[in-house]
């Protein structure tokens with residue numbers, strides 16, 4: 001008898017992405033004929049704008065079908081550097097940009113080349129569920145910096161200061177935040193920068209994937225623009241999925257200090273090689289084109305966020321401060337006495353509503369609902385939620 005295959009310790013410790021799993025489960029149940037309303041994954045329901053699709057189709061037709069440089073097409077790296085310099089105020093050159101298979105691969109590559117055993121990642125909580133897994137895959141430990149809905153889910157500078165130890169290597173900032181919708185203001189970022197100036201061994205990764213999705217009255221500030229003196233330890237992760245409705249294209253980027261980006265590029269050259277060559281030309285059209293389509297979709301998301309927020313706030317026992325950006329609401333539903341996993345299971349089984357348990361994001365009192373869905377679907381979801389909660 002052959003010896004049974006054992007998984008590596010790394011793989012044994014790894015949890016699959018629950019957001020992707022729940023979205024897939026919702027699709028599967030629907031295909032089996034069940035009446036399912038999904039407010040689970042953060043995936044725009046809009047089609048990718050036509051000019052982007054056309055650019056990729058033309059690139060495909062004109063023969064962009066071969067290997068390209070592992071770090072990305074030079075024109076796309078340059079266009080992303082130009083966007084960062086002009087739109088975000090972060091002076092960047094093309095050799096500081098790596099084109100990746102979505103924002104997730106940018107994070108994966110960065111964590112792999114920067115982190116190892118003995119290193120600590122400082123993670124404001126609630127957090128997007130892939131950060132801790134990616135940090136642990138790189139051998140690092142995770143120190144959570146908890147925040148509360150009552151404090152607007154903000155990271156406080158004193159709290160950060162107190163959490164830093166000699167082992168702290170990387171702070172994760174995600175604004176606008178998934179799942180809370182919190183947006184860090186310029187003043188918040190200035191206070192964080194003041195702390196980091198006192199701790200020169202701590203680098204920062206800023207996940208800016210929701211930069212265009214902002215409720216009225218809120219602005220996105222790139223940390224590297226607020227604190228240019230810290231630019232030699234700030235990394236930016238971003239991508240095309242949310243702003244341009246390009247989730248399935250899998251194109252993102254990592255930008256930051258050259259030597260680390262070069263190491264991440266070497267890792268990519270040995271693991272996945274270049275991102276799909278013709279798809280990069282669609283991304284090139286997107287990032288070089290006007291922002292009208294991005295703004296139009298962001299306006300729709302604003303209306304939908306308001307619809308979802310007001311609908312949730314009207315349900316007795318549900319507590320929610322209005323999210324300031326991204327396309328999620330993260331209400332506290334602990335008044336109903338169930339843990340978030342049990343509640344989400346009940347919602348799926350009893351009323352066919354797919355949402356994500358807050359425990360996956362570090363807060364078991366909450367559930368996450370996405371407003372990246374049509375107003376009809378959002379209203380349907382709110383109705384189902386209310387019906388189910390009324391039975392508890």
Ligand code: GLU
Nearest residue numbers: 017019020040041042178
């Ligand atoms: N980031 C999105 C979400 O949180 C997509 C799924 C994922 O990659 O986790 O729903």
